[in-house]
Amino acid sequence: MAVDRGRYTCVLADAEADEPIVTAMRARELGRKSVVVGDRVGLVGDTSGAPGALARIVRIAPRRSVLRRTAEDDASTAEGRLERVVVANADQLVIVSALADPPPRTGFIDRCLVAAYDADIEPLLCLTKADLAGPEAVLDYYTELALPYVLIRPDSALDALRALLAGRVSVLVGHSGVGKSTLVNRLVPEADRAVGAVSAIGRGRHTSTSAVALRLPTLPGADDDPGWIVDTPGVRSFGLAHVSAESLLHGFPDLVEATVDCPVNCPHTADETDCALAAWVADGRADPRRLASYRRLLASRAGDTEPRGETEPRGRPE
Numbered sequence: 001m002a003v004d005r006g007r008y009t010c011v012l013a014d015a016e017a018d019e020p021i022v023t024a025m026r027a028r029e030l031g032r033k034s035v036v037v038g039d040r041v042g043l044v045g046d047t048s049g050a051p052g053a054l055a056r057i058v059r060i061a062p063r064r065s066v067l068r069r070t071a072e073d074d075a076s077t078a079e080g081r082l083e084r085v086v087v088a089n090a091d092q093l094v095i096v097s098a099l100a101d102p103p104p105r106t107g108f109i110d111r112c113l114v115a116a117y118d119a120d121i122e123p124l125l126c127l128t129k130a131d132l133a134g135p136e137a138v139l140d141y142y143t144e145l146a147l148p149y150v151l152i153r154p155d156s157a158l159d160a161l162r163a164l165l166a167g168r169v170s171v172l173v174g175h176s177g178v179g180k181s182t183l184v185n186r187l188v189p190e191a192d193r194a195v196g197a198v199s200a201i202g203r204g205r206h207t208s209t210s211a212v213a214l215r216l217p218t219l220p221g222a223d224d225d226p227g228w229i230v231d232t233p234g235v236r237s238f239g240l241a242h243v244s245a246e247s248l249l250h251g252f253p254d255l256v257e258a259t260v261d262c263p264v265n266c267p268h269t270a271d272e273t274d275c276a277l278a279a280w281v282a283d284g285r286a287d288p289r290r291l292a293s294y295r296r297l298l299a300s301r302a303g304d305t306e307p308r309g310e311t312e313p314r315g316r317p318e
Helices: 106-119 136-141 159-165 180-187 191-202 245-251 253-261 277-282 288-301
Strands: 002-004 007-010 022-026 041-045 055-060 066-070 083-088 092-098 122-128 149-151 169-173 212-215 228-231
Touching (some): 007 041, 083 169, 092 159, 106 245, 122 180, 159 180, 180 228
Parallel strands (some): 092 122, 092 169
Antiparallel strands (some): 212 228
16 A cells, blocks of 8 residues: 555455554565555565554565656666656556646646556546636547546536546546645545555655555445555656657557558657658648657657757647
């Protein structure tokens, strides 16, 4: 559920929601293998969850998905080489973006989509502060992707979102100020107390420095697994140095078909005269803003601040 200063907060697979959480340390025989939020692990020792009890993690099960990010896009820099696993075994990436105050940044959403597709987990766009602005501009930008989304207002019910979270492990990511913490507290009314209990173990602050997994409360009259959400700190950027240049295109499925007509090993940059992407957009088969965003990511990977031969569209793409 959480990691803090060499202490790992765990919950047993068959534990009820009100049963104690287990504190564990990593066994020496694991070597340099890292344990992250979302990992399925094998425990030995005292798993009672009693005060002062300490178990040991002796095994890490194979991960079915790994969501990663880096501080920068350029793998030649120290920050780009510092790869961080956000969470293991997630089913869904919930990209939280406000429609106003702060305005939506499609460049950040594009980055999250690339990371989600690269990790083979499904994306969900969660648009908050829908009482302040409409979603039309954002949805128009992603119209070719059929990207699932939910609209959240301060007074709106969360039934639609809860239905999409049920039975799944969902990671919430978003810039600071988009209302992610408010949303978490609405989804898990006991979130403050739950996070506090986790933080007390290592005397850290999980809400500001690392991810923490929270079990969603069971809905009245429902017997199904309500699911888990993983709350992450507000991030300024979502670096993609760990994603290959070829895999970046997976975050832009509306452009993929055009590359069939590209030459072998086409870099898809603006100065590549034989690249078919520009003609694809000129024919109205994709939004030019999407191509601009893709090429900005390519340029960023190469350490360039702007893609050559191209200007940034109006607005706040990042």
